[in-house]
Amino acid sequence: MRAHEAGALHGDLGYRGPAWLRTPEDVNALVPQLWPRTVSRTEAGSLEIGGVNVADLAQEHGTPAYLLDEDDLRSRCREFAAAFGDADVYYAGKSFLCKAVVRIIQEEGLFLDVCSGGELAVALKAGFPAEKIGFHGNNKSVSELSRALEAGVGRIVVDSFDEITRLTDLSKKSNKRPKVLVRVTVGVEAHTHEFIATAHEDQKFGFSLAGGAAFAAAVKILDEGVLDLRGLHSHIGSQIFDTSGFEVAARRVLELQAQIRDARGVELDELDLGGGFGIAYTTQDDPSTAGDLAKRINKIVEGECDLANLRKPRLSVEPGRAIVGPAVFTLYEVGTVKDVDGIRTYVSVDGGMSDNIRTALYDASYSATVAGRRSPAEPMLARVVGKHCESGDIVVKDEFLPADVRPGDLLAVPGTGAYCRSMASNYNHVPRPPVVAVRDGASRVIVRRETEDDLLALDVG
Ligand code: LLP
Numbered sequence: 001m002r003a004h005e006a007g008a009l010h011g012d013l014g015y016r017g018p019a020w021l022r023t024p025e026d027v028n029a030l031v032p033q034l035w036p037r038t039v040s041r042t043e044a045g046s047l048e049i050g051g052v053n054v055a056d057l058a059q060e061h062g063t064p065a066y067l068l069d070e071d072d073l074r075s076r077c078r079e080f081a082a083a084f085g086d087a088d089v090y091y092a093g094k095s096f097l098c099k100a101v102v103r104i105i106q107e108e109g110l111f112l113d114v115c116s117g118g119e120l121a122v123a124l125k126a127g128f129p130a131e132k133i134g135f136h137g138n139n140k141s142v143s144e145l146s147r148a149l150e151a152g153v154g155r156i157v158v159d160s161f162d163e164i165t166r167l168t169d170l171s172k173k174s175n176k177r178p179k180v181l182v183r184v185t186v187g188v189e190a191h192t193h194e195f196i197a198t199a200h201e202d203q204k205f206g207f208s209l210a211g212g213a214a215f216a217a218a219v220k221i222l223d224e225g226v227l228d229l230r231g232l233h234s235h236i237g238s239q240i241f242d243t244s245g246f247e248v249a250a251r252r253v254l255e256l257q258a259q260i261r262d263a264r265g266v267e268l269d270e271l272d273l274g275g276g277f278g279i280a281y282t283t284q285d286d287p288s289t290a291g292d293l294a295k296r297i298n299k300i301v302e303g304e305c306d307l308a309n310l311r312k313p314r315l316s317v318e319p320g321r322a323i324v325g326p327a328v329f330t331l332y333e334v335g336t337v338k339d340v341d342g343i344r345t346y347v348s349v350d351g352g353m354s355d356n357i358r359t360a361l362y363d364a365s366y367s368a369t370v371a372g373r374r375s376p377a378e379p380m381l382a383r384v385v386g387k388h389c390e391s392g393d394i395v396v397k398d399e400f401l402p403a404d405v406r407p408g409d410l411l412a413v414p415g416t417g418a419y420c421r422s423m424a425s426n427y428n429h430v431p432r433p434p435v436v437a438v439r440d441g442a443s444r445v446i447v448r449r450e451t452e453d454d455l456l457a458l459d460v461g
Contacts, residue, residue, distance in 0.1 A: 027369075027379045027402050033280040033287070034367055034414045036069030036327050038438075045374030047412055050438030054331055054371045057443055058410055061436050063333040064351035066421050068446070070104070070439035073327040073417075076290070077108035080319060083294035090134050092275045092320025093119045095418035100437060100446035101324070102126035111154070113275075113318045117144040124151055134272070134318070136183075138204050142166060149176050157181045157233050157272075159206055164217060168226045180221065181233040181272055182207060184214040186252040188236045188245045205235075209252055218260050218268075229266075231313055232257060235274025238321065241287065246273055247300045254301075258308040268313060273297060275318035279325045281415045282365045287322070321418035328417030330355060330433070331371060332395075334409040335387065345382045347401060349411055352386010353393040354427045356413070356420045366396040372410035375402030384411065388428050421447065429455055 030041055039049045047054045049067050057067060080089045090113040091105045097114075102123050105112060112128055114120045115136040123133055131154040137144070138159045145167050148156055158164050158180050171178055185206035207214035214232075221229045234249045250273060261267045278287050288296075297317070305312045332349035339345045358364040368384050380403035384396035395413060405411075424432045431450035436443050 027377075027400050028374045030369065031283050031367075033285075034283070034326075036067075036072040036329065036414070037075060038069050038071055039329070039414075041374065045372075046410075047369075047371040049329070050443070051441035052438050052443055054410055054412065057436065057438065058331060058333065058372075060443065061434055061445065062449065063331050063410065064349065064355055064433040065331050065449075066328050066355075066416060066433055066435045067331055067443075068328045068417065068435055068437045070327075070437045073101070073104060073324060074108055076323045076327065077105055077110050079290040080294075080317075080323060081109045083290040084315070084317060085294070087294070087298075087315035087317060090272075090275075090316060090318040091323055092318045093123065094422060095320030096324045096328075096420075096422045096435075097122050098435065098447045099126035102128050105323075106132075110323075111316070113320070117141070117147060120144070120147060120151070120153070130154065134181075134316075138206075139163075140166075142170065145170055146174075149174055149178060153178070155179050155181055155230065155272075157183050158217070158221075158227075159183045161213075161217065161220075164220060164227070168224060171226050177226065177228050179228045179230045181231050181270065182214060182217050182221070182229065183233045183235075184209050184253050184256060186234050186236065186249045188248050188252075206233075209256060214256055215259055215263075218256070219264060222260070222264050222266055229268065231268045231270025231272065233272040233274065235272075235318065236276060238276045239278045240276045241278040241285070243288075243293070243296045243300070246297055247304075249273065250297075250300045251304045251307075254304045254308045254310060257313070258310055261310070267310065270316065271301065271313040272316040272318065273301075275320050275322070277319050277322040279321055279415060279418075282367050290319075290322070325415055325418035328420075328435075329412045329414040330416045330420065332384075332411045332413070334405060334407055334411055336407060337405055345380055345401075347382045347384050347405055347411070348387060349384060349395065350387060351430070351433060352388045352395060353390065354386070354388060354425050354430045355433050356395055356416060357423050357425065358419060359394045359397065360390075360392045361423075366399075366413050366415060368396045368399045368401065368411055368413045370402055370405055370409050371412035375404055377402040377404035379403065380405070384413070388430065390427075426450070426455060431455060 090111040092113045111132045113134045130151040133153045134155040135148045135153045136157045183206035207217045221227050232253045234253050236245045336348040379400040382401040386393040434449040435447040437446045
């Protein structure tokens with residue numbers, strides 16, 4: 001994540017926001033890289049997505065709501081599949097998963113990465129072919145592993161010696177030989193928020209390369225011969241813009257591959273370099289296209305294979321955010337506008353940290369625009385906050401909104417397709433918003449709005 005530092009105070013005019021914010025004249029403008037591809041501002045001034053006006057969507061489905069641009073999502077799936085060619089592209093379901101999305105990614109030819117029994121259940125329920133599923137997790141339970149074996153999940157990414165023992169026992173009992181990858185912790189310090197970096201030594205995922213655990217795990221699996229070791233896996237973190245981390249990861253994993261070959265005479269066929277490709281949340285973020293990423297990653301792997309004198313393994317990647325993140329914006333309604341004298345204006349919306357925890361959790365930056373009209377008013381620096389009982393309940397830290405923003409205005413926050421609905425909570429017993437897919441002038445609810453009755457149904461007294 002690119003941490004955007006808050007700007008300095010400017011004389012006695014008060015806080016003006018970080019220097020990267022859009023220029024005030026742009027207050028009605030939509031910066032294309034931030035918005036789903038079918039989104040535009042109509043002549044009349046309101047936003048449209050998939051050919052449907054946001055005012056109509058708000059009326060039909062209520063706010064807050066996650067609005068998914070189905071054409072945008074499909075086009076990103078296709079771009080990744082085409083760019084990576086003969087590599088397998090696993091959509092990382094943790095970013096956002098529901099049955100409709102499972103069907104879309106299947107129709108668009110992707111594989112699927114799941115990391116819990118729940119995600120596996122959604123995939124199987126939607127009819128996704130088990131052999132195209134990769135199963136992750138640092139603490140898969142016996143029940144989860146049994147279900148994966150029974151379903152015939154294509155790859156299980158093993159993450160600990162305990163799991164190897166557990167899976168080996170289950171495989172023997174059920175007379176199955178699952179295909180596995182060994183997750184390797186390559187020791188890369190990815191340039192992202194520490195909570196979403198996953199390849200430095202001091203964290204819970206994978207087998208350490210430096211400490212020799214990764215080599216020992218691979219050799220153990222080969223020597224025991226119960227599990228079918230297909231290859232190695234590395235995921236260095238999330239919201240990464242700089243491919244140098246992938247380069248170091250590929251080099252280290254391929255060196256390990258050469259070491260395994262030299263020790264056991266086995267050249268592993270597969271290499272999974274994980275996901276983590278960054279997207280634009282603000283005008284300052286400049287993400288690579290799928291084509292660029294594929295070119296660079298293929299070149300890195302080919303180069304490293306030459307150096308290690310290995311044949312190029314079958315490659316796979318696991319993008320989540322880069323596929324679904326930009327395809328969605330959250331539509332809120334403004335409830336209150338509060339000017340805190342000389343500091344900033346707080347614009348409260350009808351959702352907040354329960355539908356987007358990323359600002360509070362990772363200090364993430366977002367953008368926003370008034371969605372229901374074009375405003376002639378002067379720009380005003382605002383902070384968009386939610387309705388939760390917590391002062392850290394911030395959706396957008398800094399944004400120029402028109403000075404006439406008022407209760408009843410619709411407000412759109414783009415880039416919320418990944419890790420917003422999937423990390424949503426019921427904090428303060430606020431029901432979770434629906435996900436509405438929009439395409440060709442029509443909308444359909446793919447995840448319905450939670451109700452207070454849903455919440456009470458769990459509360460069995
Ligand atoms: N593969 C593995 C093994 C992963 O752990 C992840 C993400 C991905 C792929 C997909 O990464 P992506 O392409 O979506 O960046 N909640 C955090 C992100 C956590 C990511 C966890 N693993 C956030 O909101 O930024």
